[in-house]
Amino acid sequence: MLGYYIDLAVRSLKRSPGLTLLMILTVGFGVAASMVTYSVFRAVSGDPIPWKSSQLYVPQIEMWGPKGHGGAGDNGDPPDALDYTDAIALMRDHRAKYQSAMYMITPSVVPSEAGKHPINVMGHAVFNEFFAMTDAPFKYGSGWGAADDEQRAAVVVISEKLDQKLFGGANSVGKIIDVDGKDYRIVGVLNKWAPQPRFYDVVNTGGFTTNADDLFIPFMRAIDVSMANDGNTNCSEIPAQSGFKGLQLSSCIWISYMAQLDSTADAKTYKDYLDGYAREQQHSGRFAWAPNNRLRNLHDWLDAEHVVPTDTEVSLLVAIGLLVVCLVNTAGLLLAKFLRRSNEIGVRRAIGAPRAAIYAQFMVEAGIVGLSGGVLGLLLTGIGIHSVSWVLPKDIANLAHLDFELLLLTLVVAVVSTMLAGIYPTFRASRVQPAWQLKSN
Amino acid sequence: MSLHPILAALRKHKAGVVLIALQIALTLAIVCNAVFIIYSRVEKVHRPTGIDESNLLLITQQWVGAPSMDTPAGVQQLDSMLRQDLDTLRRQPDVTSVTSITSLPLLNSSWVGGVAVKPGEQTPGKNDVHTAMYFGDEQMIGTLGLQIVEGRNFNASEIAHKGMRDQGEPPIVIVTQDLAKRLFPDGSAVGKVVYFDGSSTPSTIIGVVRRMQTPAVGWGDNFTWYSTLMPFRINATFSRYAVRTRPGQLDAVARTAAAALYNGNPLRVIDEDDGVKRFGDIRGDAYRADIGMAVLMGVVCLILLAVTAAGIVGLTSFWVGQRHRQIGVRRALGARKIDILHYFQLENLMIAGVGAVVGVVMAIGLNRLLMSKFEMQSLPVYYVLLGLLVVMVLGQIAVFVPARRASNVPPVVATRSV
Numbered sequence: 001m002l003g004y005y006i007d008l009a010v011r012s013l014k015r016s017p018g019l020t021l022l023m024i025l026t027v028g029f030g031v032a033a034s035m036v037t038y039s040v041f042r043a044v045s046g047d048p049i050p051w052k053s054s055q056l057y058v059p060q061i062e063m064w065g066p067k068g069h070g071g072a073g074d075n076g077d078p079p080d081a082l083d084y085t086d087a088i089a090l091m092r093d094h095r096a097k098y099q100s101a102m103y104m105i106t107p108s109v110v111p112s113e114a115g116k117h118p119i120n121v122m123g124h125a126v127f128n129e130f131f132a133m134t135d136a137p138f139k140y141g142s143g144w145g146a147a148d149d150e151q152r153a154a155v156v157v158i159s160e161k162l163d164q165k166l167f168g169g170a171n172s173v174g175k176i177i178d179v180d181g182k183d184y185r186i187v188g189v190l191n192k193w194a195p196q197p198r199f200y201d202v203v204n205t206g207g208f209t210t211n212a213d214d215l216f217i218p219f220m221r222a223i224d225v226s227m228a229n230d231g232n233t234n235c236s237e238i239p240a241q242s243g244f245k246g247l248q249l250s251s252c253i254w255i256s257y258m259a260q261l262d263s264t265a266d267a268k269t270y271k272d273y274l275d276g277y278a279r280e281q282q283h284s285g286r287f288a289w290a291p292n293n294r295l296r297n298l299h300d301w302l303d304a305e306h307v308v309p310t311d312t313e314v315s316l317l318v319a320i321g322l323l324v325v326c327l328v329n330t331a332g333l334l335l336a337k338f339l340r341r342s343n344e345i346g347v348r349r350a351i352g353a354p355r356a357a358i359y360a361q362f363m364v365e366a367g368i369v370g371l372s373g374g375v376l377g378l379l380l381t382g383i384g385i386h387s388v389s390w391v392l393p394k395d396i397a398n399l400a401h402l403d404f405e406l407l408l409l410t411l412v413v414a415v416v417s418t419m420l421a422g423i424y425p426t427f428r429a430s431r432v433q434p435a436w437q438l439k440s441n
Numbered sequence: 442m443s444l445h446p447i448l449a450a451l452r453k454h455k456a457g458v459v460l461i462a463l464q465i466a467l468t469l470a471i472v473c474n475a476v477f478i479i480y481s482r483v484e485k486v487h488r489p490t491g492i493d494e495s496n497l498l499l500i501t502q503q504w505v506g507a508p509s510m511d512t513p514a515g516v517q518q519l520d521s522m523l524r525q526d527l528d529t530l531r532r533q534p535d536v537t538s539v540t541s542i543t544s545l546p547l548l549n550s551s552w553v554g555g556v557a558v559k560p561g562e563q564t565p566g567k568n569d570v571h572t573a574m575y576f577g578d579e580q581m582i583g584t585l586g587l588q589i590v591e592g593r594n595f596n597a598s599e600i601a602h603k604g605m606r607d608q609g610e611p612p613i614v615i616v617t618q619d620l621a622k623r624l625f626p627d628g629s630a631v632g633k634v635v636y637f638d639g640s641s642t643p644s645t646i647i648g649v650v651r652r653m654q655t656p657a658v659g660w661g662d663n664f665t666w667y668s669t670l671m672p673f674r675i676n677a678t679f680s681r682y683a684v685r686t687r688p689g690q691l692d693a694v695a696r697t698a699a700a701a702l703y704n705g706n707p708l709r710v711i712d713e714d715d716g717v718k719r720f721g722d723i724r725g726d727a728y729r730a731d732i733g734m735a736v737l738m739g740v741v742c743l744i745l746l747a748v749t750a751a752g753i754v755g756l757t758s759f760w761v762g763q764r765h766r767q768i769g770v771r772r773a774l775g776a777r778k779i780d781i782l783h784y785f786q787l788e789n790l791m792i793a794g795v796g797a798v799v800g801v802v803m804a805i806g807l808n809r810l811l812m813s814k815f816e817m818q819s820l821p822v823y824y825v826l827l828g829l830l831v832v833m834v835l836g837q838i839a840v841f842v843p844a845r846r847a848s849n850v851p852p853v854v855a856t857r858s859v
Binding site for chain 1: 456457460461463464467468470471474475478503505506509510511512604606607608638639640677678703707708709710711712729730732733734736737738740741744745747748749751752754755756758759760762763807811814815816817
């Protein structure tokens with residue numbers, strides 16, 4: 001039967017090529033527009049570490065008090081980064097399975113070859129558990145140990161890209177590199193690793209960045225050598241003292257923090273610990289206010305930080321609107337097309353075809369239109385994704401890509417939505433009264 | 442022409458009419474909002490920053506193995522390195538002036554603080570005035586091409602220097618006209634004192650510039666024009682220089698500037714891609730997202746209008762085919778071609794009119810949704826009215842082809858049986 005319906009549908013579509021083409025174009029453009037914007041949306045709203053995002057948490061502590069609040073858009077949340085005092089206290093208490101305070105650095109690396117200009121690299125000062133917590137993939141070697149953190153050892157983990165630049169991609173573990181004029185021993189080389197959004201330090205990267213981190217050094221080592229923080233620094237009051245030391249003593253926030261807590265019970269315990277810590281600070285007189293802390297898992301944290309650009313959401317909404325218009329349009333055209341064949345339907349019904357058969361026939365026809373539109377949509381989606389790279393900012397456009405999942409989704413959306421649009425026209429077609437049709441002829 | 446026969450005919454095919462009207466309504470709602478988005482982006486991109494944007498370069502560099510910026514001796518050393526760079530750049534051919542500077546409008550790297558007219562005032566909340574601070578020397582105004590509307594520029598003897606993390610408020614500052622008006626609404630700001638970041642050290646305003654945008658991109662919309670110029674060379678392990686070249690010599694200077702700096706002191710990094718930047722590129726990067734959004738919305742509008750027009754053509758063609766015989770009868774009874782044409786045009790006008798009215802309501806609803814969720818602005822009424830006109834005209838254009846075909850149906854059709 002299906003073969004027969006397909007045959008009928010193709011004949012019918014061929015009979016009015018203009019109308020058919022119009023429907024296919026409509027479906028194709030509608031689906032492609034929503035798929036292109038969806039691919040961008042999918043890229044920026046994706047989970048950068050899906051297997052673990054529910055176990056990674058970002059603590060926030062109210063260290064500014066009421067005077068840090070009240071600006072435009074304030075929702076009562078504590079600051080979104082930590083000051084030095086609290087970050088170090090949390091690290092010292094070490095209550096999570098893994099945890100790391102971190103800050104952004106941009107030191108210079110001097111190539112050993114004479115005559116080459118020094119290069120600027122981006123990186124983070126982190127604690128040893130950072131690598132296990134973020135599942136950073138190692139190509140050679142590994143991260144450093146707890147003892148290295150303690151001894152503030154001059155060790156470094158570098159990216160594959162930096163390894164390529166300095167050592168031609170060879171296993172450079174054990175080699176020495178010059179970072180900001182001081183020697184560091186390489187303990188590990190990472191494989192290509194640039195999670196988007198840069199979930200471990202959203203505050204400084206804004207989530208998406210075209211630059212990848214090229215090196216990681218021990219946090220306390222960076223503090224010891226006064227390696228400048230290159231991310232954001234926010235203060236609610238002027239630090240009492242000058243310099244990097246003054247920054248460490250101040251309540252200015254410039255440190256990101258992440259902790260791994262394997263179960264919700266652990267998270268609850270950790271939140272209690274944070275509140276207990278804040279109460280302690282209140283008792284000791286450092287905080288003159290009641291605890292106001294947050295502990296969000298990665299998903300909620302990315303939400304709270306508005307990592308997905310507003311423009312992307314608006315575009316998706318508008319594109320879905322476009323798809324709806326295209327479907328309303330297709331529904332109208334299908335209705336016209338189906339009702340034009342009232343005679344044919346009348347004859348079929350008169351010689352015994354049940355309503356279900358009419359249903360099947362016309363849904364198959366709608367499905368074929370949807371499939372053809374979907375194939376056109378695939379082509380247009382491909383072109384569209386290719387073109388977004390010159391309209392959207394690079395950090396976002398680079399993320400949108402065509403993959404099997406998107407191809408399949410394009411076809412499915414095209415077919416399903418066209419069949420949805422075809423339901424009412426098909427219903428009308430199945431209600432055609434055979435007697436009336438035959439009589440009028 | 443009486444509307445009655447049209448209404449009677451429309452009642453015969455309600456579903457098609459509802460679908461077309463709905464489509465027109467949705468199109469109107471989306472197009473109004475999309476065009477409004479395009480307009481607001483274009484307007485934003487075309488705002489002048491207040492500086493003379495042509496023939497302007499920004500150089501960013503970082504010293505390698507630089508002395509600490511936290512010790513007085515280190516700061517002294519960093520300052521002499523910075524002055525050496527300024528000297529090198531000022532001696533370059535085709536360079537007219539150079540200043541050390543911490544940022545530029547649209548660079549998205551800012552130094553933001555609070556400013557108040559009373560000492561020690563930490564006032565978070567609605568009345569808190571934020572300002573973006575630019576630190577530079579006496580050539581800052583000239584290099585950036587800012588216009589002083591009142592008061593005077595800094596002179597060379599007033600320029601101090603300090604480590605990036607050192608405290609200390611400047612004794613004198615220059616502010617933008619907008620900031621001056623915000624702080625001193627009743628009269629001249631020149632000669633008045635202000636206090637930065639809750640400090641109790643006064644800073645006297647010695648000059649007011651017409652306009653200067655902050656470096657913020659995509660945030661800080663509540664203080665876009667509140668900039669303050671501070672007479673300091675800032676000493677850090679990195680530095681930035683704004684360079685004004687002779688007209689037409691921008692590319693030449695851009696090519697040789699980095700080499701000249703390396704020549705003076707090779708122990709530094711100047712990024713190959715972003716180390717030397719033309720202001721035009723800074724502007725391009727800053728507004729890329731806005732232009733992209735405008736283009737995207739433009740494409741969506743075009744597709745929408747095309748689809749809707751095509752839908753009207755398609756459905757009207759069908760109706761014309763369906764009513765072939767009736768048209769023949771009307772023609773045989775004496776209706777002129779123009780009457781048939783007008784019939785379909787009027788019919789479309791009615792359907793589009795109903796759709797457009799519904800669309801106006803939907804456009805405002807969509808705008809309210811976008812406002813509540815995405816901080817969009819309120820849609821001006823004339824946009825909606827203009828959109829209404831556009832879809833009505835679009836409907837008339839789309840209906841013309843099938844309507845004319847209808848008007849060409851010969852009266853003899855009436856006599857034939859189908």
